[in-house]
Amino acid sequence: MKENSKLPTDLVSDIKTRLKTLGGQINGIVKMLDESRDPELINIQFKSIDKGIQKAHYLLLDEVYRKALAIGIVKAIDSCPGNCGNEEKIEYLKKEFPNLELSELTDKLKEIQVIESRLKDFNEKKS
8 A cells, every 4th residue: 555545553453453363263273173172162263253353354344444535535635626637536435435335445445545646646746
């Protein structure tokens, strides 16, 4: 990701902590398999990891990516003086933001990053 499009580190931190915990749980399952532990206990651990990974994925999309997109939209609005060539796309993203499905967030985040890059170039040329 480009310098101006980094994800908010405070939001990413929670996801990383969750993933590290899940990594420990996976290592625990490997150890349980090596020790031929009770299959039901191993299954319970798999279910726990599955829930944990789903929760981390949801938080990544809904918290991190959605907030990064919101920040990107605000930056784009602030950087576009009204004649930047991206007004319609910025307005569309702003209008659709509350209704975006989780599955759409990564594509929209990429779109706003492209717009931010264009606006940076546009504003540097104006200076």
